[in-house]
Amino acid sequence: MRKRALQCYIEPVLMYGCEAWTISKQIQNKLEATEMWFFRRMLRIPWTAKKTNKKVLNEANKRRSLVRTIRKRQATFLGHVMRRGKLEHLVTTGKFxxxxxxxxxxxxIMDGLATWLGPGKVSDIMAAVKEGICGGT
Structure with missing residues (x-):
């Protein structure tokens, strides 16, 4: 029951507007710490308990997925913006x-996606979007 409440009510509020975030290593660490805090609260584990993150994740039967979900949403949004080809395209690619x-x-945003996907993959995605191969809206 608590897992569903976390997925339905808390995660959407946390990830509001995440498509436009630039995620540095520091922010990524904070997001992962927040996710672990959610799991510990969900399982009612006090902060004084000496439990590792691995034990907490095993107990919750979950994996860390918040940063991965944000990156997927950013990649989807990038495809949408690239297909559109207007002002958003210029802002996202930084070609001023x-x-x-x-x-x-x-x-x-492109720098963050390049570190996540690898530098060659971003150019492949941009080429695929321009050709209209990638799906989505």
Whole structure:
């Protein structure tokens, strides 16, 4: 019962707008910690209990899936944006004319997907989307 409540009520609120997030390693660690906190609360394990994350996941019969789900939603959204080919396409790919600002450049959505999928895979996905091979809306 608690698993369904977690899936129905909490995860959608947590992942609202996740398609536009840039997930750094620090944010990924925080998301995984949040997911583990949810499992511990669901199983009523106190924070003072000396249980490893593996034991908690085995007890819940679950795997860590929050970051993977977010990445899948981002990849789906990328396909949607690339097929559309308008302003969203320019913003997502970061192809603007003009000068770049000073300092370290911000991480883009494409950078995050490149680290997750691998650099060659992003270009393959972009080529497939342009040809209309990828499905979805």
């Amino acid at each position: 004319e003009g000068k770049r600002s000073r300092g370290r450049q911000r991480e883009r």
